[in-house]
Amino acid sequence: MSDHATTISPFNTQWSPTTGYLFRPYLIAIAFIAIMTLSAYGLYGGEIGRSEQNFFLKYLLASQSAIAWMNALFMIAAVVYIVHLVVRNPFAGKVATFTTWSAVIFGFTGLLVRWQETYLINPEWGHAPVSNLYEVFILLSVITGLIYLYLERRYQVRTLGAFVLPLIVGAVLFDLWLASNNGSMIKPLVPALQSYWMKIHVPANFVGYGAFMVACGAGMMFLLRERAESKGNPNAFSVKYFPTLDQLDELNYKAILIGLPTFTLAIILGAAWANEAWGGYWSWDPKETWSLIVWLVYAGFLHARISKGWRGLPMAWWSVAGFLVTLFCFVGVNMFLAGMHSYGRLT
């Protein structure tokens, strides 16, 4: 039997994270999100108008404010990660991680408070905040942040943040643009979206998209470092301070291992919903078709890596190109193609 166990751990095997160590920050984050969301609930007291009157709501907890904090914190985190990569100050690294966690906490709080607000504006309007492009971009930012933070802690690679966080900032900027075009207004749901499937189908998709985004970050770092190494430049910045090529390759792979199963689940949930709403689990709607293409791209990635034993450069390119396909599936289809997923329209 051929032994594929050429995958020798590129990471420090002397270090063994315990489950407790891995999940402690998640518990803290959940506690913060719960406290902040409940505080907002208490401060609102059933009156949507208080978002402008109450000091804490206006500047901290109302969904618009919390999301503004998330935006700012993600931008700061991106800068600090880059600073950390350049000056290699461990304290800067800790600040970057802390800032990213804060952004994620504010983002989730913002989404949960927005959920309340849909009910406060009109009890009949109430719906999970995953119903339009503005809302799902917030979701994308926080989920990508979470996946990144997991990999950072699991494999102790902080430099990756300097590449993933700028991608998140890209999503944040896009969302700011949407908000400036009235995309952030809370509106009631059209009949097609009035379904419990929305709550699970949409978030599942974004776990997939977020993971592919992180993989793309690792892929880009790989390409930079590989270029420097192949030029035989041992003093290049990337050679000195990036994770090793093996580590980056492994991170790329790990992120896709998170992304593909969840994305598969998302497609299946979408099919189940389509079967209930449109009379067929698969209609070759442009969004469906492109999600199938994305699925094929990453299924191909795993086949190449697991069955063919491909490593390194081709996988890094694959992951970067794959993310472009993902991006088209998730924004491009809404911009350029017609179809039944039109509620994700730009404006």
Added chain:
Amino acid sequence: MSSSVQRSPGPQGSRIVASLASMKLAINLLVVMAIASVIGTVLQQNQPFADYRDQFGPFWFEVLRALSMFDMYHSWWFLGILIFLVISVTTCLWRNTPRMIRDMRRHRVVIADKSLKNHHFRQVYRTAESREGLLDLAQSTLSGRGWHFQREDAGEATYLLAQKGRLNRVGYIFTHLAILVICFGGLLGGNIPLQLKVLTGQIEPQDEMNWEDNTAFRGSISIPEGDSVQYLYLPFGDSYLVQKLPFEVRCDAFDIEFWETGAPKSFKSDLVILEDGKEVKRQTIEVNKPLTYRGVTIYQSSFGDSGSIIRFKAYRVDGSEDLLEAQVHGRIMDDKSGWSIEVTDFRQYNVQNFSDNPVAPEFQDVGPSVEFVLRDGQGAWKYRIYQNYQNLIERWDDANRQWSFVNLATNPEFMRAYPAPFLLSIDHWEQKRYTGLQMTRDPGVWLVWVGSALLVFGMGVMFYMPHRLVRIVVRPSEEAGEHEVYLVGTTQKNVIDFAQQFYVLGQRLTEALGKPVEEGHPMELLKGRAHQA
């Protein structure tokens, strides 16, 4: 198992099997499928043929139509790719499953010295401890960590084998089987027998299909309120087929509700199913809440005006007034003037935002409106009028493709340019709507869900339950009175995690037995390893 492999076809046959099962073919098929899918999203599918002819010209239209590019996901060649993919996956499964099952069972507890050296992770200790003490240590090291545990003695040596994720290869089998099951479900729903009849020309556009003949279909029908039907239309190229149903569907009422923003809130149809004239089921369906009867699922998919009656009041240039009755989508002749009136649309609600502030919109319904076209044989003019605002008229500007408001009271210019010898207002209306239903009969859908479950479960096992194996071998050393303890391990995937687990196990032994005399640790291998792209 192995006998079936030996009985595989001769050299020629096995080459075909090998190429069918090859990754190259599978990847080529996937790439072709991906590219074809892209084309299908760029070239809008299932539009009226006339549109395509305008777009591509007569020559390319014929070429593209011959290639089924206007309904490519249901074309013979796309189906061909899918069938090849199914064959390829089947061959892969056929070839690999026996080997995988063998692998799962293979791991013997007692192994030869040579294989002991083949493990990537290896630590060897030499100690004067007693055999009993060492076995206790070994057992306590491996037990209680969720490992499947086996022990065997061979002569003076004792072999302990601990495994996790022994079923990892089931993941491979499940995921690939899942693709087959899903495709098979899709084929059942895609109705191959019908497609074959279409290919061989046994079915013509507008043919009637019996319930028994057609086990899978997806089509639509419009039912005016109060009417009933016993058939539906299936799309067929640029035409349709008529599918008969063994029951009758009656629409008692159709209802739309609106949000205060004017956006639709719900579309509802009160449906009654009748068999031999007797009511057998009654249900209100909505978007996301379909009805199923005898394997046919009925969905709310659209609605429209089925000929609402509009009574106009005509104010004529000679000062007389009279009433004219028309129907939506119908055209009437006004004998007095020789003009015709064609009613193109009626809307009961027209919600508009009366606020300039985007944050605080104020929505208000301005009431019913009618859209109509006036013709006198020389030209056509399109207008929209509101029941509640008799002075307002909207004129369709064909050049700029937009509506423009005119207030008759303040704009005498308009009247001078107005072509017809009468003005219309809405006197009375009676709305009549139809509900647009989609009906699906798909006997393969359950297979799709079974396949989906297999796929998710298989991926979970394959990616997150890697096979890991750890052995401890205790045996007498060449030096009298001493024992050798081997701790070895291998894994297929997730080496990082395994390395960490192995490290913990090694630490326990090192604490008890001192430093290992030999270490085959991947970190050392890693150092000398040139990166291979």
